Amino acid sequence: MPRNMHFCQSRATSIDLCAHELALHSQNKRNLRIFAGGEEDLFDDVDVLPVTAPGGKPSPAKFYDPLSEFGPHLIVVHQHLETAFQIINDFPGTPVVLHRHGRFERNSAYKRWKYTRKMNRLAGIIWVGEDARNNFCENFTGVRARSVVVPNGIDCEMWAPAPKENAVIYVGRAREDKGVFDLAQAWLACADRLERAGWKLNLVLAVTDEGERSTENALRQMLSSRADSVSIESNLSAPDVQERVARSSIAVVPSIVAEGFGRTAIEAMSCGAAVITTHSGGLWEAVGETGKVINPRAPKEIATALLDLADNLPLRQDMAKAGRERVLRLFNIQQIAENYDDALMSLWDDFVSGSHKIQGMIDHMLVSE
Template identity: 30%
Template sequence: MKHSLVFVATTPFAVNAFLLTHLLALAKTHEVTLCVNTTTYPLAEEVARAVRVRHIDIARKISPWQDLHALFQLLRCFREIRPATVHSLTPKAGLLAMLAGWLTGVPLRFHTFTGQVWATRTGFGRSLLKGIDRLITLCASQVFADSASQCRFLEEEAVVRRGGISVLGQGSVAGVDLARFRPDPVARAALRAETGVADVEPVFLFVGRLVRDKGVFDLVEAFAALSVKHEQWELWVVGPDEEGLQAALQADGERLGARIRWFGPTLVPERYMAAADVFVLPSYREGFGSVIIEAAACGIPSIAYRIDGVIDAIVDGHTGLFVDKGNVQGISDAMNRLGAEISTRKTLGEAAHLRASNKFSSASVSSAWLDFYSSVLWGEA
């Protein structure tokens, strides 16, 4: 018997990053529908071929009329499909999907938290967004997080009851595709030749959305401090400019004399990871930091702020280095250390690769998802 499963996400960016392997695996034995705003970012072709895609006008930011329209779209979709389960990812998609699922009587309603947008907020904004997460939990049959530390955080903040949230597998939503993300000397040589960067010169890499919470201004400032002494060292920034920050970031970098390349969004982040030496993520909030595990699988260590979620992705001093949140000088010092100490970054990179391969392969995480869905759907059959 094929069950009808619906997954809801705000943008294809999240689908490509977190759901791709799970959707492909589940689509082999179930009827899978993906509800997502298809206008915001390219959806991976293999997903578009494997599942039914429904465009839903979900906005990332609060937009009452558009949000109401998206809710009605989901209500119509769920009434038409009558799915056995609906599973949401990302905050806005979670709110709309869990409400629509509850209103239409979808038997099993799941949501996965991947970091809290309110974690860095204060005042009314924090209370409002936190209240939305509580509403998601109330409307859901079961909720998950992508790391153990995120579970603890959500319990401590009373978003979920004690013991009311869990992690599928070892952590992370997607794990890492070891066939894609791996040390690749050929790809490294090709991109280094294309950019004209000598193999001996360290390249620091950021991959992610250009948003303030990712610490992108901290990153530019920290790297600029290194450029005074190390003019040939480079920082590569890869990712979509979702908040329109790139112009200001570029201006800061140029004013400070930093050697930064801006590559924009990509569907092949592994190409840049294979060519880089150190991954840097000075994020102020993360669910897990899956991109850190992807970089680790490519054999490069990471530098990051010590925050919930990321503390599950890096073993300090073994697969990367932690810096206290907001310590820009600390990020700069850590970058200086790994840029200069080739043997240290090689040792950390090898350990990171081994840990990513052993604990966070996409195959193992997808297996945990498949086991979970088999258990709940068998119980519903």
């Protein structure tokens, strides 16, 4: 788990949560170890080794000694390409798989050529969504490494419905490109009507740096006139986040950026919330036909969707039922973890046999509909 990740209870990103769930439910749990930056409250239900002191940045060099001591047969690097390249150089006989959680920038022709040469040394690339994988294939046509799609999975017993309140929830990073200001603007536009019906807005923010702290403060100021109906909380523990989502009737995922997948969307769907989301990146892969899909950067569309759902209990219930069923069918962590283990074993077999050097891009284990 390289830089900008927080493999811990209070500040985990979607990448950390994905890695944690896959490790926790892996058939190979007893034989794997997570190497991550130091945190005060590291996840303690999997084997994790901090490679820095709490708050330190895990640069590629920080992984060399602990990896050497562990002696891995396969190494998975989450998200950070340069860390994967360095580890390939440090451990030339060990297959290294890059697990990408979002799109890869197209960059200049020279950079694409340079990255293509490096990526052809990977044992494979795992993507969380078809949109990100397809975008990569279009822009990096010379990469021979197998490209596998295994979406995020969640524990549907943990992310389960609770008695509902008239609550709208946003869970995510405190970043403008997540569309959180669009949601705030939409709430201000229709707050009078929603408040009369007893509706409240809860922003559950992940705040990991000064920029995100600034965004949180700006949101508090922007929504200060609606303090009676708006709650803003930051860096909650995972159980607290689950509790907030489980009680919410509507969840909004208004991303502007092209998301690799939509973990927060499937968490809300599993908890029986009606979901409003944009069609940015792979979000559609998460919600399918079960959510209200709108345009990004469209506060008016968010407001309209909120009013439609707030006024229509049968519609909310139908969406909640369909969303929960979709997650149980496609994104249950037990099945996803099994698929992931199988994908890693297949990539390891290819590396050992040498066939990874001659294979082209392969569609493999496409789980979404």
